[in-house]
Amino acid sequence: MTEKWKEKLRQIVPPKSLRVRIFFIILLVGTVPSIMMRYGIVSNYEARAVDQRSTTVQNQLMIIANHLVSNNYLTNYPSEEQAYKTSHEVIDAELEMLSNLYEGRVMIINSNLKVVTDTYDISEGKTIISEEVIKCFRGTNTTHYDPEHGYIEMTTPITRTETVDGVTTSEICGVMLTSISSESIQSTMTIMSKNALILETIMILIVLALAFVLSAMLTRPFERITEAINEVRAGYSDECISVPDYAETVHIVDAFNQMLGQYKALDESRQEFVANVSHELKTPMTSIKVLADSLLTQDNVPAELYREFMEDMVSEIDRENQIITDLLALVKMDKKVQDLNIVTVNINDLTELILKRLRPIARKKDVEVVFESVRPVVAEVDEVKITLVMTNLVENAIKYNKDHGWVKVVLDADHQFFTLEVSDSGLGIPEEAMTHIYERFYRVDKSHSREIGGTGLGLAIAKSAVLMHRGSITVTSTEGEGSCFTVKIPLNYIKQ
Numbered sequence: 001m002t003e004k005w006k007e008k009l010r011q012i013v014p015p016k017s018l019r020v021r022i023f024f025i026i027l028l029v030g031t032v033p034s035i036m037m038r039y040g041i042v043s044n045y046e047a048r049a050v051d052q053r054s055t056t057v058q059n060q061l062m063i064i065a066n067h068l069v070s071n072n073y074l075t076n077y078p079s080e081e082q083a084y085k086t087s088h089e090v091i092d093a094e095l096e097m098l099s100n101l102y103e104g105r106v107m108i109i110n111s112n113l114k115v116v117t118d119t120y121d122i123s124e125g126k127t128i129i130s131e132e133v134i135k136c137f138r139g140t141n142t143t144h145y146d147p148e149h150g151y152i153e154m155t156t157p158i159t160r161t162e163t164v165d166g167v168t169t170s171e172i173c174g175v176m177l178t179s180i181s182s183e184s185i186q187s188t189m190t191i192m193s194k195n196a197l198i199l200e201t202i203m204i205l206i207v208l209a210l211a212f213v214l215s216a217m218l219t220r221p222f223e224r225i226t227e228a229i230n231e232v233r234a235g236y237s238d239e240c241i242s243v244p245d246y247a248e249t250v251h252i253v254d255a256f257n258q259m260l261g262q263y264k265a266l267d268e269s270r271q272e273f274v275a276n277v278s279h280e281l282k283t284p285m286t287s288i289k290v291l292a293d294s295l296l297t298q299d300n301v302p303a304e305l306y307r308e309f310m311e312d313m314v315s316e317i318d319r320e321n322q323i324i325t326d327l328l329a330l331v332k333m334d335k336k337v338q339d340l341n342i343v344t345v346n347i348n349d350l351t352e353l354i355l356k357r358l359r360p361i362a363r364k365k366d367v368e369v370v371f372e373s374v375r376p377v378v379a380e381v382d383e384v385k386i387t388l389v390m391t392n393l394v395e396n397a398i399k400y401n402k403d404h405g406w407v408k409v410v411l412d413a414d415h416q417f418f419t420l421e422v423s424d425s426g427l428g429i430p431e432e433a434m435t436h437i438y439e440r441f442y443r444v445d446k447s448h449s450r451e452i453g454g455t456g457l458g459l460a461i462a463k464s465a466v467l468m469h470r471g472s473i474t475v476t477s478t479e480g481e482g483s484c485f486t487v488k489i490p491l492n493y494i495k496q
């Protein structure tokens, strides 16, 4: 078959199609038993009919064999006695009748293998050497069916039984070799086969139609799923789909709906994020524009006012810069875990370094920063990302603190994790805000946070970095008293 034809066939009968498979299964289940049944019934009939016919003929032959013995047909043969002649004629008539009835031929063979009587009058007087006849003389009756030539051949022993002095002896003194026509059996079989074939053809046609309809019906729910998914994919619909026909379709549809839900949530959060980013970036720009406009619209602006406005503009630009820096840090966190640059880091040294960098800010608010190291800690971490975590937490503890407050950083470890506890004597976080503080751009007090230079991205960055290390971040806080953030990170980096 050429490739072109193979391709055409593949289009009509897709090799992995469930519908095609169901079609063939129904076809096989529907047709194979009927074909087998036809063969079974016809061949069984043939065996039974041949058996029945042979038994009937054998019985009649046995009766004739008894007549032969009682009339000394074989022993006195040939004889000119009137009684013998009469009995001979009677037996001949019986044989003639039998052979006419069964369209056959009967030969009577004596112990010298000579044909005594032949209803066809052909072989009389001839010697017959046949395996079946010899077997019969030895006591084994044979029946042979030849369907090709349409006859049944059988041998019947002619047994003489004598009782001398109370002892009964039997002797096979002759054999009847009979062949009868089996044409009537074969013609019945032909009619039966023909009828069965017609029935079978009708049945195959019904099964074919049934297989076609059922395979289409059974696979229809799967087609409906494909149609519904295609609708969603094309963007015509974003509704959850429902195909409750089978448990399997319900599972597929549930999985798809969940995926759709995740996709929608992702899309919504992306839209929200873009809106937040735009808003956050626009605020400093608006301030800069207002400041610049007010300078432009005024005549003879004093140099001090210029300076003051310029300073405000610089601080707005700094803020814009800070937002962009945080956003870039966040985007980096969204990348794959494989991007982590894991090295062995002395966490005590790292914490000292970070605190040293942040102390000048703390000093401005007169906040005391204390570091307590319970034990030396060395861990496999991404140094840059862990620095971001610590910086954000300590910076927040300083930023959201009271004047003359304190910040305490405690570093501890067990055999599996190291923990960094950052507690402060600050404003605390209201109960209802606790679940939102890790969201991007979330701030408890927007204006206050803005005043102190918060972008609302610090904790989002810290949480992403901690999760990338397969760690955890928790917080406890009492409003007005202070907060305590605890970060727990595995000492050895666990590959996913």
Ligand code: ADP
Pocket: 392, 396, 397, 400, 424, 426, 427, 428, 429, 437, 438, 442, 443, 444, 445, 449, 453, 454, 455, 456, 457, 458, 459, 460, 483
């Ligand atoms: P920001 O850049 O505004 O500080 P973060 O994501 O770091 O953003 O923090 C989110 C919000 O959580 C902050 O606006 C602040 O209201 C609150 N917050 C964070 N840390 C503390 C803290 N130590 N004490 C009180 N409030 C805090």
